[in-house]
Amino acid sequence: MATASFDSAPGASRALPAIEKAPEVTALSTLPGRKASLVGLTREGLKQALIGIGVPERETRMRVSQVWHWIYVRGAREFSEMTNVGKGLKAQLADHFTLERPEVVTEQVSRDGTRKWLLRMAPTGAHDHNRGAEIECVYIPGDDRGTLCVSSQVGCTLTCSFCHTGTQRLVRNLSTAEIVSQLVVARDALGDFTGQMPGKDGGEAGRLVTNIVFMGMGEPLYNLDAVIDAIAVMSDQEGLALSRRRITVSTSGVVPQIERLGLEANAMLAISLHAVRDDLRDELVPLNRKYPIAQLLDACRTYPGLSNARRITFEYVMLKGVNDSDADARALVRLLKGIPAKINLIPFNPWPGSKYECSDWERIERFSEIVFTAGYASPVRTPRGRDILAACGQLKSETEKLRARARMMLEEGMGAEAVYADQVD
Ligand code: SAH
Numbered sequence: 063m064a065t066a067s068f069d070s071a072p073g074a075s076r077a078l079p080a081i082e083k084a085p086e087v088t089a090l091s092t093l094p095g096r097k098a099s100l101v102g103l104t105r106e107g108l109k110q111a112l113i114g115i116g117v118p119e120r121e122t123r124m125r126v127s128q129v130w131h132w133i134y135v136r137g138a139r140e141f142s143e144m145t146n147v148g149k150g151l152k153a154q155l156a157d158h159f160t161l162e163r164p165e166v167v168t169e170q171v172s173r174d175g176t177r178k179w180l181l182r183m184a185p186t187g188a189h190d191h192n193r194g195a196e197i198e199c200v201y202i203p204g205d206d207r208g209t210l211c212v213s214s215q216v217g218c219t220l221t222c223s224f225c226h227t228g229t230q231r232l233v234r235n236l237s238t239a240e241i242v243s244q245l246v247v248a249r250d251a252l253g254d255f256t257g258q259m260p261g262k263d264g265g266e267a268g269r270l271v272t273n274i275v276f277m278g279m280g281e282p283l284y285n286l287d288a289v290i291d292a293i294a295v296m297s298d299q300e301g302l303a304l305s306r307r308r309i310t311v312s313t314s315g316v317v318p319q320i321e322r323l324g325l326e327a328n329a330m331l332a333i334s335l336h337a338v339r340d341d342l343r344d345e346l347v348p349l350n351r352k353y354p355i356a357q358l359l360d361a362c363r364t365y366p367g368l369s370n371a372r373r374i375t376f377e378y379v380m381l382k383g384v385n386d387s388d389a390d391a392r393a394l395v396r397l398l399k400g401i402p403a404k405i406n407l408i409p410f411n412p413w414p415g416s417k418y419e420c421s422d423w424e425r426i427e428r429f430s431e432i433v434f435t436a437g438y439a440s441p442v443r444t445p446r447g448r449d450i451l452a453a454c455g456q457l458k459s460e461t462e463k464l465r466a467r468a469r470m471m472l473e474e475g476m477g478a479e480a481v482y483a484d485q486v487d
């Protein structure tokens with residue numbers, strides 16, 4: 063979906079930031095002379111790779127399912143592990159391909175079990191200085207689920223004024239394989255592949271990563287082809303085997319692509335709303351000038367598969383004195399009327415040079431109370447892994463000030479896990 067272009071929207075003459083800051087680059091899959099990895103490929107991609115090294119067409123079905131099983135169920139790292147694949151083919155595979163994953167540059171483990179990986183992708187050419195683009199991927203363990211937050215792009219072409227990713231210069235789409243590989247790396251690191259831990263049977267039971275959220279770097283609906291294919295690989299029941307109901311895609315509101323996400327990926331939808339009035343949303347999420355709130359909510363109302371059991375998550379970042387008044391909370395409730403919805407309040411996470419502050423906890427609680435009284439679950443996204451992630455300012459002392467209801471929500475597990483992915487009842 064490489065639709066990014068320099069901003070030419072009518073609102074650009076006002077002193078508002080550009081909607082999009084740079085064209086995106088879709089990288090070549092591998093550099094010439096470098097063996098390609100089979101990890102992260104779709105079934106079709108794997109089939110083509112096998113045909114490319116001379117596997118006869120009539121054998122491809124069987125060979126694809128064998129290799130697929132080794133890569134996605136067993137987490138194989140060497141072709142020699144593939145015991146049911148003939149010697150000749152194993153040697154051929156090793157001559158032409160690898161089972162490499164993105165390089166783990168750093169791994170940080172928080173006291174609360176949250177893990178953050180800095181991953182370096184294989185180099186793709188001059189625009190990443192042949193060094194390989196870097197992205198972050200975060201695992202958040204919960205009582206009844208483990209959520210992996212994945213990236214869809216390196217950087218982001220959009221320019222939301224409160225978001226650090228939006229300031230990053232290099233922007234390119236991740237390939238399907240690079241998206242899927244984030245889950246493979248997480249399963250490697252957590253020992254979450256069948257055979258790596260006792261009791262792993264290849265099914266959902268006992269898995270550590272049970273949910274995926276596309277809430278890392280990038281706008282997934284600007285890279286929708288790759289995101290749809292990645293979701294197909296992640297949810298293949300003979301492979302990585304996640305349920306589509308446990309995969310949530312978060313968008314800043316690329317209205318024309320929302321329906322396709324529902325039809326082709328059948329994933330859960332999250333909308334980064336953040337404001338209830340167009341003038342403010344134009345400023346916070348400049349894409350709003352292209353697709354204003356009313357259009358965005360219309361697309362939500364007709365999202366394929368929407369029901370009370372499959373509600374849309376509306377994300378709302380709490381910015382002190384900007385969007386956090388009682389009137390905003392009441393307007394939010396009115397705006398979402400009739401849409402099966404959940405509202406996730408996200409404490410703003412400041413970064414060097416950001417012009418906003420996080421709302422006070424008392425304010426967040428009051429806001430959440432109004433939303434809750436109107437009948438919406440409104441968990442506040444408790445910043446997790448705060449010893450390894452830049453978290454909301456003064457978090458520790460502020461958290462201690464949390465009053466009864468907020469504390470109750472945390473204790474009942476309605477914190478980050480609920481916020482990230484409580485779509486499964
Ligand atoms: N581009 C997509 C998905 C990635 S951002 C989107 O915008 O939805 C994931 C979520 O983090 C979004 O709701 C985004 O608005 C929010 N976010 C970005 N910067 C933040 C910050 N500094 N503090 C808190 N939330 C932030």
Ligand code: SF4
Pocket residue numbers: 218219220221222225226227228278279280281314334
């Ligand atoms: Fe991009 Fe999402 Fe950040 Fe906006 S909030 S700049 S769409 S990553």
